[in-house]
Amino acid sequence: MADKILKELTLKIWRQKDAKSKGGFETYKIHNVSTGSSFLEMLDILNEQLVSENKEPVAFDHDCREGICGTCSLFIDGRAHGPDDDVTTCQLHMRRFEDGATITIEPWRCGAFPVIKDLIVDRSAYDKILQAGGYVSVNTGGVPDGNAIPIPKHKADEAMDAAACIGCGACAATCKNSSAMLFVAAKVSQLALLPQGKAEAARRAKAMVAKMDELGFGNCTNTGACESECPKSVSIEHIARLNREFLKAKFKD
Amino acid sequence: MSNFFTSSIGKKFILSLSGLFLIAFLCVHLTMNLLLILDNSGELYNTGAHFMVTNPVIKIIEPVLAIGFILHIVLASILTLQNRSARPIKYALRNQSGNCEWSSRNMYILGAVILIFLVIHLYNFWWNIKFPTLGNTALNTVTVGGVEMEDTYTLVASLFKSSVIYCVLYILGGIFLGLHLTHGFWSAFQSIGFCNQIWRKRLECLAKIFAFIIAIGFCIIPLYFMLGLAGK
Ligand code: HEM
Ligand code: SF4
Ligand code: FES
Numbered sequence: 001m002a003d004k005i006l007k008e009l010t011l012k013i014w015r016q017k018d019a020k021s022k023g024g025f026e027t028y029k030i031h032n033v034s035t036g037s038s039f040l041e042m043l044d045i046l047n048e049q050l051v052s053e054n055k056e057p058v059a060f061d062h063d064c065r066e067g068i069c070g071t072c073s074l075f076i077d078g079r080a081h082g083p084d085d086d087v088t089t090c091q092l093h094m095r096r097f098e099d100g101a102t103i104t105i106e107p108w109r110c111g112a113f114p115v116i117k118d119l120i121v122d123r124s125a126y127d128k129i130l131q132a133g134g135y136v137s138v139n140t141g142g143v144p145d146g147n148a149i150p151i152p153k154h155k156a157d158e159a160m161d162a163a164a165c166i167g168c169g170a171c172a173a174t175c176k177n178s179s180a181m182l183f184v185a186a187k188v189s190q191l192a193l194l195p196q197g198k199a200e201a202a203r204r205a206k207a208m209v210a211k212m213d214e215l216g217f218g219n220c221t222n223t224g225a226c227e228s229e230c231p232k233s234v235s236i237e238h239i240a241r242l243n244r245e246f247l248k249a250k251f252k253d
Numbered sequence: 254m255s256n257f258f259t260s261s262i263g264k265k266f267i268l269s270l271s272g273l274f275l276i277a278f279l280c281v282h283l284t285m286n287l288l289l290i291l292d293n294s295g296e297l298y299n300t301g302a303h304f305m306v307t308n309p310v311i312k313i314i315e316p317v318l319a320i321g322f323i324l325h326i327v328l329a330s331i332l333t334l335q336n337r338s339a340r341p342i343k344y345a346l347r348n349q350s351g352n353c354e355w356s357s358r359n360m361y362i363l364g365a366v367i368l369i370f371l372v373i374h375l376y377n378f379w380w381n382i383k384f385p386t387l388g389n390t391a392l393n394t395v396t397v398g399g400v401e402m403e404d405t406y407t408l409v410a411s412l413f414k415s416s417v418i419y420c421v422l423y424i425l426g427g428i429f430l431g432l433h434l435t436h437g438f439w440s441a442f443q444s445i446g447f448c449n450q451i452w453r454k455r456l457e458c459l460a461k462i463f464a465f466i467i468a469i470g471f472c473i474i475p476l477y478f479m480l481g482l483a484g485k
Contacts, residue, residue: 014345025345078348104346111339176349176358177336179261209262218339219261219332221360222440228352237449244446246262 003036006094010102011046013058016115019122023115025104035095039082040065040072042094059118065090067231070166073173074119075106080170080229088168088231108173112180112215123169125215126183130167133207134187136197155193162189164232171226171234177218182226184212185242186234192245202249209246262444264328269441271325276438276463278318279430283470290477293484295406296397303402306382326368333361357436363429370426377412377419378405413478420475431468438463 009030016023030046037045040062047057063071072089076082082092097103105119113121163186171182188205191197197204220239227236257263285305288298305311349358356363382405385392395404413420438460442448448456477483 075344075346078344078346079351106344106346109340109342109344111341174352176353178339179336209260210256213259213261216339217261218336219265221265221332221336221357222436222443223353223357225349225353235450236443237453240443240446240448240453243262243265243444246260247266247446250257250260250263 003034004095006033006035006097006099006101007031008100009033009042009097010100012102012104013119014106014115015058015118016107017117019114019116023118033094035093035097037094038065038090039074039076039092039094040090059120061120062090067091068166070168070231073108073121073123073169075108075173077104080108080174081168081231085228086231086233088166091231108169110169110172110178110217112178112217113169113172121169123167125217126167126169126180128215129180129184129208129211130187132211133200133204134191136191137200149195151194159190159193162186162193162234162238165190165230165234166232168231170229170231172217174225174229175218175220176223176225177221179220179226180212180215180217181220181239181242182230182234182236184208185236185238188242188245189238192241201245202252205242205245205249209242264332265444267324268328268332269444271321271328272437272441274318274321275325276434276441278321279467283467286474287470289406289409289474290483295395295404295410298406298409299395299397299402299404302405303397303400306403322371326364329361329364354436356432357440360433360436363433366429367426367433370422370429373422374426378408381408410478410483413475414483417479420479423475424472427468427471430471431464434464434467435460 011028011030012025013028014023015026028046028050030042030049033042033045040060043058043060050057061071061073063069065072067088067090070088072081074081074089076089076092081087081089083096084092107115107119108121108123110121112125113123116122165183165186167183169183172178172180175181188201188208191204192201222236222239224236227234258267285298285301288301289295291297382392382403392408393404394401395407396402413423439448439453439456442452442456
Protein backbone atom coordinates (compact mmCIF):
# COMPACT_ATOMS: atom_id res chain seq x y z
CA MET A 1 0.00 0.00 0.00
CA ALA A 2 1.41 3.31 -1.01
CA ASP A 3 1.84 5.85 1.74
CA LYS A 4 -0.37 8.90 1.71
CA ILE A 5 1.18 12.29 1.16
CA LEU A 6 0.62 15.20 3.53
CA LYS A 7 0.49 18.16 1.16
CA GLU A 8 1.28 20.87 3.65
CA LEU A 9 2.29 21.09 7.30
CA THR A 10 2.99 24.16 9.41
CA LEU A 11 5.78 23.70 11.92
CA LYS A 12 6.16 26.00 14.93
CA ILE A 13 9.67 25.27 16.15
CA TRP A 14 11.65 26.66 19.08
CA ARG A 15 14.88 28.26 17.80
CA GLN A 16 17.65 29.31 20.14
CA LYS A 17 21.19 30.20 19.01
CA ASP A 18 22.97 28.90 22.09
CA ALA A 19 22.55 28.34 25.83
CA LYS A 20 22.86 32.06 26.61
CA SER A 21 20.63 33.51 23.91
CA LYS A 22 16.96 34.12 24.31
CA GLY A 23 15.03 31.83 22.02
CA GLY A 24 11.70 32.11 20.25
CA PHE A 25 9.33 30.27 17.94
CA GLU A 26 9.82 30.27 14.16
CA THR A 27 7.16 29.07 11.76
CA TYR A 28 8.02 26.94 8.71
CA LYS A 29 5.96 25.37 5.95
CA ILE A 30 6.84 21.95 4.63
CA HIS A 31 5.24 20.23 1.62
CA ASN A 32 4.63 16.70 0.37
CA VAL A 33 5.63 14.65 3.39
CA SER A 34 4.95 10.92 3.15
CA THR A 35 2.91 9.49 6.06
CA GLY A 36 5.42 6.64 6.05
CA SER A 37 8.30 8.88 7.09
CA SER A 38 9.24 9.15 10.72
CA PHE A 39 8.98 12.41 12.60
CA LEU A 40 12.75 12.83 12.56
CA GLU A 41 12.86 12.16 8.80
CA MET A 42 10.31 14.93 8.41
CA LEU A 43 12.70 17.22 10.31
CA ASP A 44 15.55 16.03 8.03
CA ILE A 45 13.49 17.11 5.03
CA LEU A 46 12.86 20.47 6.66
CA ASN A 47 16.58 20.89 7.33
CA GLU A 48 17.50 20.11 3.72
CA GLN A 49 15.00 22.75 2.68
CA LEU A 50 16.51 25.25 5.15
CA VAL A 51 20.06 24.50 3.96
CA SER A 52 19.03 25.01 0.33
CA GLU A 53 17.58 28.37 1.39
CA ASN A 54 20.89 29.22 3.08
CA LYS A 55 19.27 29.16 6.50
CA GLU A 56 20.57 27.54 9.68
CA PRO A 57 19.12 24.01 10.01
CA VAL A 58 17.18 23.11 13.18
CA ALA A 59 19.38 21.34 15.75
CA PHE A 60 17.76 18.29 17.34
CA ASP A 61 19.10 15.23 19.15
CA HIS A 62 19.03 11.75 17.63
CA ASP A 63 21.22 8.70 17.35
CA CYS A 64 19.92 5.12 16.94
CA ARG A 65 16.58 6.08 15.38
CA GLU A 66 15.14 2.76 16.52
CA GLY A 67 13.95 3.53 20.02
CA ILE A 68 16.82 2.10 22.04
CA CYS A 69 19.30 4.86 22.82
CA GLY A 70 17.07 7.54 24.36
CA THR A 71 18.82 10.39 22.56
CA CYS A 72 15.86 11.81 20.64
CA SER A 73 13.64 14.06 22.73
CA LEU A 74 11.16 16.78 21.64
CA PHE A 75 7.91 18.03 23.17
CA ILE A 76 5.47 17.71 20.28
CA ASP A 77 2.02 19.32 20.41
CA GLY A 78 2.16 19.51 24.20
CA ARG A 79 3.34 15.97 24.86
CA ALA A 80 6.74 14.35 25.37
CA HIS A 81 7.63 12.29 22.27
CA GLY A 82 4.38 13.39 20.64
CA PRO A 83 0.86 11.99 20.69
CA ASP A 84 1.62 8.24 20.76
CA ASP A 85 2.10 6.27 23.97
CA ASP A 86 5.11 4.05 24.60
CA VAL A 87 7.26 5.36 21.76
CA THR A 88 10.29 7.59 21.39
CA THR A 89 10.21 10.46 18.88
CA CYS A 90 12.22 8.44 16.35
CA GLN A 91 9.46 5.80 16.44
CA LEU A 92 6.72 8.37 15.86
CA HIS A 93 5.44 8.43 12.28
CA MET A 94 3.81 11.12 10.18
CA ARG A 95 0.68 9.02 9.73
CA ARG A 96 -0.27 10.31 13.20
CA PHE A 97 -0.77 13.79 11.72
CA GLU A 98 -3.43 15.24 9.46
CA ASP A 99 -2.79 17.11 6.24
CA GLY A 100 -2.73 20.85 6.92
CA ALA A 101 -1.90 20.42 10.62
CA THR A 102 0.15 22.87 12.67
CA ILE A 103 2.72 21.04 14.79
CA THR A 104 4.38 22.76 17.75
CA ILE A 105 7.85 21.46 18.62
CA GLU A 106 9.63 22.49 21.82
CA PRO A 107 12.71 21.26 23.66
CA TRP A 108 12.37 19.50 27.06
CA ARG A 109 11.56 22.25 29.57
CA CYS A 110 13.17 21.53 32.88
CA GLY A 111 15.52 23.72 34.91
CA ALA A 112 17.96 20.83 35.27
CA PHE A 113 18.02 20.26 31.48
CA PRO A 114 19.14 23.62 30.06
CA VAL A 115 18.72 24.23 26.31
CA ILE A 116 22.05 24.14 24.45
CA LYS A 117 20.74 25.00 20.98
CA ASP A 118 17.30 24.94 19.35
CA LEU A 119 15.71 21.66 20.43
CA ILE A 120 18.77 20.15 22.10
CA VAL A 121 18.98 20.12 25.88
CA ASP A 122 21.84 19.13 28.16
CA ARG A 123 20.76 15.95 29.94
CA SER A 124 24.01 15.36 31.80
CA ALA A 125 22.04 15.87 35.04
CA TYR A 126 20.85 12.26 34.59
CA ASP A 127 24.45 11.09 34.13
CA LYS A 128 25.43 12.87 37.33
CA ILE A 129 22.66 11.06 39.22
CA LEU A 130 23.91 7.74 37.83
CA GLN A 131 27.49 8.58 38.79
CA ALA A 132 26.30 9.23 42.34
CA GLY A 133 25.33 5.59 42.85
CA GLY A 134 23.66 3.90 39.89
CA TYR A 135 26.19 1.09 39.67
CA VAL A 136 27.43 -2.06 41.40
CA SER A 137 30.97 -1.82 42.73
CA VAL A 138 33.10 -4.69 41.46
CA ASN A 139 36.50 -4.57 43.02
CA THR A 140 38.09 -7.89 42.08
CA GLY A 141 37.68 -11.38 40.61
CA GLY A 142 36.72 -12.93 37.30
CA VAL A 143 33.33 -13.14 35.63
CA PRO A 144 31.05 -15.35 37.79
CA ASP A 145 29.09 -18.19 36.22
CA GLY A 146 25.70 -17.08 34.94
CA ASN A 147 23.72 -19.45 37.14
CA ALA A 148 25.86 -19.20 40.27
CA ILE A 149 23.44 -16.82 41.97
CA PRO A 150 19.82 -18.02 41.89
CA ILE A 151 17.32 -15.24 41.13
CA PRO A 152 13.56 -15.89 41.18
CA LYS A 153 11.91 -15.35 37.81
CA HIS A 154 9.50 -12.63 39.01
CA LYS A 155 12.38 -10.63 40.51
CA ALA A 156 14.37 -10.93 37.32
CA ASP A 157 11.32 -9.78 35.33
CA GLU A 158 10.71 -6.78 37.55
CA ALA A 159 14.39 -5.81 37.42
CA MET A 160 14.30 -6.11 33.62
CA ASP A 161 11.21 -3.88 33.41
CA ALA A 162 13.09 -1.20 35.36
CA ALA A 163 16.27 -1.74 33.36
CA ALA A 164 14.32 -0.93 30.18
CA CYS A 165 14.81 2.76 31.02
CA ILE A 166 16.84 4.46 28.30
CA GLY A 167 17.46 7.71 30.18
CA CYS A 168 15.58 9.81 27.64
CA GLY A 169 14.40 12.41 30.18
CA ALA A 170 10.74 12.35 29.15
CA CYS A 171 9.72 11.66 32.75
CA ALA A 172 11.17 14.91 34.11
CA ALA A 173 10.20 16.79 30.94
CA THR A 174 6.56 15.80 31.17
CA CYS A 175 6.15 15.97 34.95
CA LYS A 176 4.34 19.08 36.15
CA ASN A 177 6.91 19.20 38.98
CA SER A 178 9.94 18.47 36.75
CA SER A 179 10.61 15.49 38.97
CA ALA A 180 13.19 12.89 37.95
CA MET A 181 11.73 10.25 40.26
CA LEU A 182 10.79 7.72 37.57
CA PHE A 183 14.32 7.68 36.16
CA VAL A 184 15.93 7.45 39.61
CA ALA A 185 13.39 4.81 40.68
CA ALA A 186 14.13 2.71 37.60
CA LYS A 187 17.86 2.84 38.26
CA VAL A 188 17.52 2.13 41.98
CA SER A 189 15.01 -0.69 41.36
CA GLN A 190 16.89 -2.56 38.68
CA LEU A 191 19.79 -3.02 41.11
CA ALA A 192 17.96 -3.26 44.46
CA LEU A 193 15.90 -6.20 43.15
CA LEU A 194 18.97 -8.30 42.37
CA PRO A 195 21.41 -9.88 44.84
CA GLN A 196 24.42 -8.22 43.20
CA GLY A 197 22.91 -4.77 43.69
CA LYS A 198 21.27 -5.32 47.05
CA ALA A 199 24.53 -5.00 49.01
CA GLU A 200 24.81 -1.30 48.19
CA ALA A 201 21.08 -0.56 48.00
CA ALA A 202 20.93 1.77 51.00
CA ARG A 203 23.92 3.87 50.05
CA ARG A 204 22.75 4.02 46.44
CA ALA A 205 19.22 5.22 47.26
CA LYS A 206 20.51 7.98 49.56
CA ALA A 207 23.23 9.16 47.19
CA MET A 208 21.06 9.21 44.08
CA VAL A 209 18.16 11.00 45.78
CA ALA A 210 20.55 13.57 47.27
CA LYS A 211 22.03 14.22 43.82
CA MET A 212 18.59 14.46 42.22
CA ASP A 213 17.52 17.06 44.81
CA GLU A 214 20.77 18.97 44.51
CA LEU A 215 20.43 19.28 40.72
CA GLY A 216 17.10 21.08 41.11
CA PHE A 217 14.57 18.48 39.98
CA GLY A 218 11.16 18.92 41.63
CA ASN A 219 9.34 16.78 44.18
CA CYS A 220 7.16 13.90 43.02
CA THR A 221 3.43 14.20 43.74
CA ASN A 222 2.44 10.88 42.17
CA THR A 223 0.47 12.27 39.24
CA GLY A 224 1.61 9.34 37.10
CA ALA A 225 2.22 11.49 34.01
CA CYS A 226 5.81 10.14 33.73
CA GLU A 227 4.58 6.57 33.44
CA SER A 228 2.10 7.51 30.69
CA GLU A 229 4.80 9.27 28.66
CA CYS A 230 7.70 6.90 29.34
CA PRO A 231 8.59 5.23 26.02
CA LYS A 232 9.55 2.09 27.93
CA SER A 233 6.42 2.03 30.16
CA VAL A 234 8.48 2.04 33.34
CA SER A 235 5.84 1.77 36.10
CA ILE A 236 5.57 4.12 39.06
CA GLU A 237 5.50 1.03 41.27
CA HIS A 238 9.27 1.50 41.07
CA ILE A 239 8.81 4.95 42.64
CA ALA A 240 7.09 3.26 45.60
CA ARG A 241 10.11 0.96 45.84
CA LEU A 242 12.50 3.93 45.70
CA ASN A 243 10.54 5.59 48.51
CA ARG A 244 10.78 2.37 50.51
CA GLU A 245 14.50 1.95 49.87
CA PHE A 246 15.21 5.57 50.76
CA LEU A 247 13.09 5.62 53.92
CA LYS A 248 14.54 2.28 55.08
CA ALA A 249 18.07 3.56 54.54
CA LYS A 250 17.41 6.83 56.36
CA PHE A 251 15.71 5.20 59.36
CA LYS A 252 18.69 2.86 59.76
CA ASP A 253 21.13 5.78 60.00
CA MET B 254 18.90 10.77 59.54
CA SER B 255 20.90 13.76 58.37
CA ASN B 256 19.13 15.86 55.75
CA PHE B 257 16.00 13.75 56.01
CA PHE B 258 13.68 16.70 56.39
CA THR B 259 15.24 18.66 53.56
CA SER B 260 15.22 15.72 51.10
CA SER B 261 12.36 15.50 48.63
CA ILE B 262 11.24 12.06 49.80
CA GLY B 263 11.56 13.07 53.48
CA LYS B 264 9.27 16.04 52.94
CA LYS B 265 6.80 13.89 51.04
CA PHE B 266 6.90 11.39 53.90
CA ILE B 267 5.86 14.02 56.44
CA LEU B 268 3.25 15.41 54.05
CA SER B 269 1.68 11.99 53.62
CA LEU B 270 1.75 11.16 57.34
CA SER B 271 0.07 14.48 58.13
CA GLY B 272 -2.42 13.80 55.32
CA LEU B 273 -3.22 10.34 56.68
CA PHE B 274 -3.64 11.81 60.15
CA LEU B 275 -6.06 14.39 58.75
CA ILE B 276 -7.93 11.56 57.03
CA ALA B 277 -8.28 9.75 60.38
CA PHE B 278 -9.59 12.97 61.89
CA LEU B 279 -12.10 13.35 59.05
CA CYS B 280 -13.51 9.88 59.78
CA VAL B 281 -14.18 10.77 63.42
CA HIS B 282 -15.47 14.21 62.50
CA LEU B 283 -17.91 12.87 59.90
CA THR B 284 -19.21 10.14 62.21
CA MET B 285 -19.87 12.76 64.90
CA ASN B 286 -21.55 15.13 62.45
CA LEU B 287 -23.90 12.51 61.12
CA LEU B 288 -25.50 12.51 64.59
CA LEU B 289 -26.92 15.89 63.51
CA ILE B 290 -29.28 14.28 61.05
CA LEU B 291 -30.09 11.19 63.09
CA ASP B 292 -31.98 13.02 65.78
CA ASN B 293 -33.95 16.22 65.17
CA SER B 294 -34.25 16.97 68.90
CA GLY B 295 -30.49 17.48 68.94
CA GLU B 296 -29.98 15.49 72.13
CA LEU B 297 -27.86 12.83 70.45
CA TYR B 298 -25.55 15.38 68.83
CA ASN B 299 -25.30 17.51 71.97
CA THR B 300 -24.39 14.46 74.04
CA GLY B 301 -21.72 13.55 71.49
CA ALA B 302 -20.34 17.08 71.34
CA HIS B 303 -20.35 17.32 75.13
CA PHE B 304 -18.44 14.03 75.33
CA MET B 305 -15.87 15.45 72.92
CA VAL B 306 -15.26 18.71 74.79
CA THR B 307 -15.01 17.03 78.18
CA ASN B 308 -12.89 14.07 77.06
CA PRO B 309 -9.21 14.49 78.12
CA VAL B 310 -8.01 12.54 75.05
CA ILE B 311 -9.67 15.09 72.78
CA LYS B 312 -7.99 17.91 74.76
CA ILE B 313 -4.63 16.42 73.81
CA ILE B 314 -5.65 15.67 70.21
CA GLU B 315 -6.84 19.23 69.54
CA PRO B 316 -3.38 20.87 69.46
CA VAL B 317 -1.97 17.79 67.65
CA LEU B 318 -4.63 18.28 65.02
CA ALA B 319 -3.67 21.94 64.65
CA ILE B 320 -0.02 20.91 64.24
CA GLY B 321 -1.08 18.30 61.68
CA PHE B 322 -2.85 20.93 59.60
CA ILE B 323 0.02 23.40 59.88
CA LEU B 324 2.63 20.78 58.92
CA HIS B 325 0.53 19.67 55.97
CA ILE B 326 -0.03 23.20 54.70
CA VAL B 327 3.56 24.37 55.25
CA LEU B 328 5.06 21.31 53.54
CA ALA B 329 2.55 21.45 50.71
CA SER B 330 3.49 25.11 50.15
CA ILE B 331 7.25 24.44 50.21
CA LEU B 332 6.92 21.52 47.81
CA THR B 333 4.67 23.46 45.46
CA LEU B 334 7.02 26.48 45.40
CA GLN B 335 10.04 24.26 44.72
CA ASN B 336 8.15 22.43 41.99
CA ARG B 337 7.15 25.68 40.30
CA SER B 338 10.73 26.93 40.24
CA ALA B 339 12.06 23.61 38.91
CA ARG B 340 10.77 24.69 35.48
CA PRO B 341 11.83 28.31 34.94
CA ILE B 342 10.70 28.37 31.29
CA LYS B 343 7.22 26.95 30.78
CA TYR B 344 5.97 25.05 27.75
CA ALA B 345 4.09 27.12 25.22
CA LEU B 346 1.73 24.22 24.52
CA ARG B 347 0.89 21.58 27.07
CA ASN B 348 -1.56 18.72 26.92
CA GLN B 349 -1.74 16.96 30.26
CA SER B 350 -5.27 15.67 30.13
CA GLY B 351 -4.05 12.58 28.30
CA ASN B 352 -1.51 11.54 30.90
CA CYS B 353 -2.78 12.27 34.41
CA GLU B 354 -5.90 13.05 36.43
CA TRP B 355 -7.08 16.63 36.90
CA SER B 356 -7.23 16.36 40.69
CA SER B 357 -3.66 15.07 40.87
CA ARG B 358 -2.46 18.13 38.95
CA ASN B 359 -4.39 20.60 41.09
CA MET B 360 -3.82 19.38 44.63
CA TYR B 361 -2.51 22.72 45.85
CA ILE B 362 -5.44 24.66 44.42
CA LEU B 363 -7.88 22.15 45.89
CA GLY B 364 -6.01 22.42 49.19
CA ALA B 365 -6.14 26.22 49.12
CA VAL B 366 -9.92 26.14 48.58
CA ILE B 367 -10.21 23.70 51.50
CA LEU B 368 -8.11 26.09 53.60
CA ILE B 369 -10.41 29.04 52.84
CA PHE B 370 -13.36 26.87 53.75
CA LEU B 371 -11.58 25.76 56.92
CA VAL B 372 -11.10 29.36 58.10
CA ILE B 373 -14.80 30.14 57.62
CA HIS B 374 -15.76 26.84 59.22
CA LEU B 375 -13.56 27.45 62.28
CA TYR B 376 -15.07 30.90 62.67
CA ASN B 377 -18.63 29.56 62.41
CA PHE B 378 -18.29 26.94 65.11
CA TRP B 379 -14.97 26.62 66.90
CA TRP B 380 -14.59 30.38 67.49
CA ASN B 381 -18.19 30.83 68.53
CA ILE B 382 -17.97 27.91 70.95
CA LYS B 383 -14.63 28.96 72.45
CA PHE B 384 -15.46 32.63 72.68
CA PRO B 385 -19.26 32.80 72.90
CA THR B 386 -19.19 36.41 74.13
CA LEU B 387 -17.15 37.65 71.15
CA GLY B 388 -19.14 35.97 68.44
CA ASN B 389 -22.52 37.07 67.20
CA THR B 390 -24.23 33.75 67.92
CA ALA B 391 -25.23 33.05 71.49
CA LEU B 392 -24.39 29.55 72.71
CA ASN B 393 -27.06 28.51 75.19
CA THR B 394 -27.06 25.56 77.50
CA VAL B 395 -29.49 22.67 77.59
CA THR B 396 -30.01 19.78 79.95
CA VAL B 397 -29.86 16.31 78.44
CA GLY B 398 -30.47 13.38 80.77
CA GLY B 399 -29.85 15.52 83.84
CA VAL B 400 -26.50 16.89 82.59
CA GLU B 401 -26.18 20.53 81.73
CA MET B 402 -24.27 21.09 78.47
CA GLU B 403 -23.69 23.55 75.60
CA ASP B 404 -26.46 23.54 73.01
CA THR B 405 -24.11 23.01 70.06
CA TYR B 406 -26.92 21.47 68.02
CA THR B 407 -28.85 24.74 67.92
CA LEU B 408 -25.68 26.62 66.94
CA VAL B 409 -25.17 24.34 63.92
CA ALA B 410 -28.83 23.91 63.03
CA SER B 411 -29.63 27.62 63.17
CA LEU B 412 -26.73 28.44 60.83
CA PHE B 413 -27.92 25.96 58.21
CA LYS B 414 -31.64 26.74 58.67
CA SER B 415 -31.06 30.46 58.36
CA SER B 416 -28.68 30.64 55.44
CA VAL B 417 -28.80 28.93 52.07
CA ILE B 418 -25.45 30.57 51.27
CA TYR B 419 -23.76 28.76 54.15
CA CYS B 420 -25.41 25.50 53.13
CA VAL B 421 -24.03 25.84 49.61
CA LEU B 422 -20.62 26.80 50.98
CA TYR B 423 -20.49 23.68 53.14
CA ILE B 424 -21.63 21.50 50.25
CA LEU B 425 -18.84 22.93 48.09
CA GLY B 426 -16.40 22.33 50.95
CA GLY B 427 -17.38 18.67 50.96
CA ILE B 428 -16.97 18.34 47.21
CA PHE B 429 -13.52 19.95 47.16
CA LEU B 430 -12.41 17.78 50.05
CA GLY B 431 -13.58 14.72 48.14
CA LEU B 432 -11.64 15.79 45.03
CA HIS B 433 -8.49 16.35 47.13
CA LEU B 434 -8.86 12.86 48.52
CA THR B 435 -9.45 11.03 45.22
CA HIS B 436 -5.75 11.63 44.65
CA GLY B 437 -4.49 12.26 48.21
CA PHE B 438 -5.70 9.00 49.67
CA TRP B 439 -3.75 6.67 47.39
CA SER B 440 -0.88 9.12 46.88
CA ALA B 441 -0.15 9.06 50.61
CA PHE B 442 0.40 5.29 50.52
CA GLN B 443 2.59 5.59 47.43
CA SER B 444 4.69 8.27 49.17
CA ILE B 445 5.42 6.11 52.19
CA GLY B 446 6.33 3.23 49.88
CA PHE B 447 3.28 1.10 50.57
CA CYS B 448 2.30 0.35 47.02
CA ASN B 449 2.97 -2.06 44.17
CA GLN B 450 1.27 -3.14 40.94
CA ILE B 451 -1.53 -4.99 42.79
CA TRP B 452 -2.03 -2.60 45.70
CA ARG B 453 -2.10 0.38 43.37
CA LYS B 454 -5.36 -0.78 41.79
CA ARG B 455 -6.82 -1.52 45.21
CA LEU B 456 -5.73 1.80 46.70
CA GLU B 457 -6.91 3.85 43.73
CA CYS B 458 -10.29 2.16 43.90
CA LEU B 459 -10.45 2.58 47.68
CA ALA B 460 -9.49 6.25 47.29
CA LYS B 461 -12.47 6.85 44.99
CA ILE B 462 -14.86 5.09 47.35
CA PHE B 463 -13.45 6.88 50.41
CA ALA B 464 -13.49 10.29 48.72
CA PHE B 465 -17.08 9.67 47.65
CA ILE B 466 -18.17 8.72 51.17
CA ILE B 467 -16.44 11.80 52.65
CA ALA B 468 -17.91 14.17 50.04
CA ILE B 469 -21.42 12.75 50.24
CA GLY B 470 -21.26 12.45 54.03
CA PHE B 471 -20.34 16.09 54.52
CA CYS B 472 -22.78 17.28 51.84
CA ILE B 473 -25.90 15.59 53.16
CA ILE B 474 -25.75 17.46 56.47
CA PRO B 475 -26.30 20.98 55.09
CA LEU B 476 -28.66 19.49 52.47
CA TYR B 477 -30.75 17.91 55.21
CA PHE B 478 -31.26 21.29 56.88
CA MET B 479 -31.63 23.14 53.60
CA LEU B 480 -34.46 20.84 52.54
CA GLY B 481 -36.21 21.47 55.84
CA LEU B 482 -36.00 17.85 56.97
CA ALA B 483 -34.94 18.95 60.46
CA GLY B 484 -38.05 21.09 60.98
CA LYS B 485 -38.03 24.88 61.19
C1 HEM C 1 -8.83 18.00 55.95
C2 HEM C 1 -8.04 18.49 55.10
C3 HEM C 1 -7.00 17.74 54.28
C4 HEM C 1 -6.78 16.38 54.12
C5 HEM C 1 -7.53 15.24 54.74
C6 HEM C 1 -5.66 16.24 53.21
C7 HEM C 1 -5.13 15.03 52.82
C8 HEM C 1 -4.06 14.88 51.96
C9 HEM C 1 -3.41 13.65 51.63
C10 HEM C 1 -3.76 12.28 52.20
C11 HEM C 1 -2.41 13.91 50.76
C12 HEM C 1 -1.44 12.93 50.10
C13 HEM C 1 -0.07 13.06 50.69
C14 HEM C 1 1.03 12.51 49.82
O1 HEM C 1 0.83 12.09 48.72
O2 HEM C 1 2.17 12.53 50.29
C15 HEM C 1 -2.42 15.32 50.51
C16 HEM C 1 -1.56 15.97 49.66
C17 HEM C 1 -1.52 17.33 49.46
N1 HEM C 1 -2.29 18.27 50.12
FE1 HEM C 1 -3.76 17.88 51.47
N2 HEM C 1 -5.23 17.47 52.82
C18 HEM C 1 -6.01 18.42 53.47
C19 HEM C 1 -5.88 19.80 53.39
C20 HEM C 1 -4.95 20.47 52.60
C21 HEM C 1 -4.74 21.89 52.59
C22 HEM C 1 -5.47 22.88 53.47
C23 HEM C 1 -3.74 22.14 51.64
C24 HEM C 1 -3.09 23.39 51.15
C25 HEM C 1 -3.23 24.60 51.50
C26 HEM C 1 -3.36 20.87 51.06
C27 HEM C 1 -2.44 20.72 50.06
C28 HEM C 1 -1.94 19.50 49.63
C29 HEM C 1 -0.92 19.35 48.61
C30 HEM C 1 -0.25 20.44 47.78
C31 HEM C 1 -0.66 17.99 48.51
C32 HEM C 1 0.40 17.37 47.61
C33 HEM C 1 -0.12 16.61 46.48
C34 HEM C 1 0.41 15.21 46.47
O3 HEM C 1 1.49 14.94 46.96
O4 HEM C 1 -0.27 14.36 45.94
N3 HEM C 1 -4.10 19.87 51.67
N4 HEM C 1 -3.43 15.89 51.26
S1 SF4 D 1 12.03 6.28 33.13
FE1 SF4 D 1 11.15 6.26 31.04
S2 SF4 D 1 10.80 8.44 30.59
FE2 SF4 D 1 12.22 8.39 32.33
S3 SF4 D 1 14.28 8.46 31.42
FE3 SF4 D 1 13.76 6.28 31.67
S4 SF4 D 1 12.87 5.68 29.70
FE4 SF4 D 1 12.84 7.92 29.73
S1 FES E 1 17.20 8.19 18.44
FE1 FES E 1 17.66 6.53 19.80
S2 FES E 1 15.79 6.34 20.86
FE2 FES E 1 15.26 7.83 19.37
